[in-house]
Amino acid sequence: MKLLVTGGAGFIGSNFINYWLNKYKEDYIINIDRLTYAANPEYVKQKYFEKRYKFIKGDINDKELMEKSIKDSDVIINFAAESHVDNSIKSAEPFIISNYYGVYNILELIRKYDKRFHQISTDEVFGSLPLHSNELFDENTKYNPKNPYSATKAGADMLIRSYINTYNIKATISNCSNNFGPNQHKEKLIPKTILNALNNEKIPVYGNGLQIRDWIYVEDHCSGIDDVIHKGNIGNSYLFSARNEIKNIDIIKRILKTLNKDESLISYVNDRPGHDVRYGINPDKAMKELNWKPKYNFDDALKITINHYKKNMNLNKDL
Numbered sequence: 452m453k454l455l456v457t458g459g460a461g462f463i464g465s466n467f468i469n470y471w472l473n474k475y476k477e478d479y480i481i482n483i484d485r486l487t488y489a490a491n492p493e494y495v496k497q498k499y500f501e502k503r504y505k506f507i508k509g510d511i512n513d514k515e516l517m518e519k520s521i522k523d524s525d526v527i528i529n530f531a532a533e534s535h536v537d538n539s540i541k542s543a544e545p546f547i548i549s550n551y552y553g554v555y556n557i558l559e560l561i562r563k564y565d566k567r568f569h570q571i572s573t574d575e576v577f578g579s580l581p582l583h584s585n586e587l588f589d590e591n592t593k594y595n596p597k598n599p600y601s602a603t604k605a606g607a608d609m610l611i612r613s614y615i616n617t618y619n620i621k622a623t624i625s626n627c628s629n630n631f632g633p634n635q636h637k638e639k640l641i642p643k644t645i646l647n648a649l650n651n652e653k654i655p656v657y658g659n660g661l662q663i664r665d666w667i668y669v670e671d672h673c674s675g676i677d678d679v680i681h682k683g684n685i686g687n688s689y690l691f692s693a694r695n696e697i698k699n700i701d702i703i704k705r706i707l708k709t710l711n712k713d714e715s716l717i718s719y720v721n722d723r724p725g726h727d728v729r730y731g732i733n734p735d736k737a738m739k740e741l742n743w744k745p746k747y748n749f750d751d752a753l754k755i756t757i758n759h760y761k762k763n764m765n766l767n768k769d770l
């Protein structure tokens with residue numbers, strides 16, 4: 452297969468390209484990424500893939516580049532996005548341009564060339580769950596985004612659903628819970644905690660730190676996307692989670708303990724406006740229909756992640 456991956460120099464996209472080219476030795480990937488502050492083309496292990504991989508610095512809103520690339524590909528997988536909620540609160544415009552208009556641009560070309568499309572979306576489109584409940588998001592949960600980032604992702608999903616319904620495009624969507632692993636930007640909770648702790652710098656914690664996130668190791672998300680591409684039903688959405696709901700403060704304490712660092716590094720700061728308190732996902736549909744299941748146990752994956760940032764502190768040096 453010839454894949455077009457957009458946003459493949461960022462966290463999840465780069466892990467996906469490494470995963471896919473390692474697994475499917477005959478496949479070819481073109482990666483179009485605009486190289487925002489969150490990206491690093493070195494995250495893809497290019498030298499191992501030789502003639503099976505090509506990187507193009509470009510924007511998903513560039514109609515000419517996208518037309519040429521989509522026309523030549525079998526499957527298009529879109530990871531490209533502005534991804535940090537805090538930045539979207541400061542300024543929503545770049546999020547609307549990349550996360551919404553960018554998807555519109557891709558959709559028009561998918562429709563024109565009748566290509567298979569998969570959109571990487573997020574559980575944040577569903578909003579927030581009560582802290583003390585067993586309620587979970589599933590594929591039938593109504594969208595209820597609570598910040599500009601999740602609103603642009605929700606808008607894109609809605610647009611895709613409308614194109615599936617109106618033009619019969621061959622598209623699928625996956626909404627995944629919080630990912631962690633190698634190549635994530637330092638602005639996000641787990642890499643920030645690891646890198647600050649290694650440098651003996653304060654670790655900022657929003658509000659009381661009791662917010663719950665549902666964590667999945669990035670490779671398990673990649674295998675889920677792989678299953679949707681190969682076995683997913685066209686027009687469907689799939690939710691992925693490894694059922695690891697953990698309080699932010701507990702993750703920070705676990706990392707500090709693993710690194711033998713003192714909890715006095717923790718610094719409570721003002722909460723994010725409109726902060727979602729809890730995400731929890733029911734991945735039953737993906738497990739039953741796709742026979743997908745996560746491979747990694749949270750603690751083992753956290754150790755792999757901590758070791759990665761210890762060894763590659765320089766990859767994050769300018770971030």
Ligand SMILES: NC(=O)c1ccc[n+]([C@@H]2O[C@H](COP(=O)([O-])OP(=O)(O)OC[C@H]3O[C@@H](n4cnc5c(N)ncnc54)[C@H](O)[C@@H]3O)[C@@H](O)[C@H]2O)c1
Nearest residue numbers: 458460461462463485486487489490510511531532534630
């Ligand atoms: N990180 C998570 O926990 C998580 C969870 C669920 C879903 N997602 C979704 O997964 C996708 C990837 O997230 P990530 O965490 O890897 O983010 P990231 O910020 O690390 O990577 C995003 C990449 O997209 C690129 N990009 C941004 N705008 C672009 C544009 N207009 N044209 C081309 N490239 C552009 C960036 O340069 C960057 O390399 C996003 O769509 C995000 O919504 C992330």
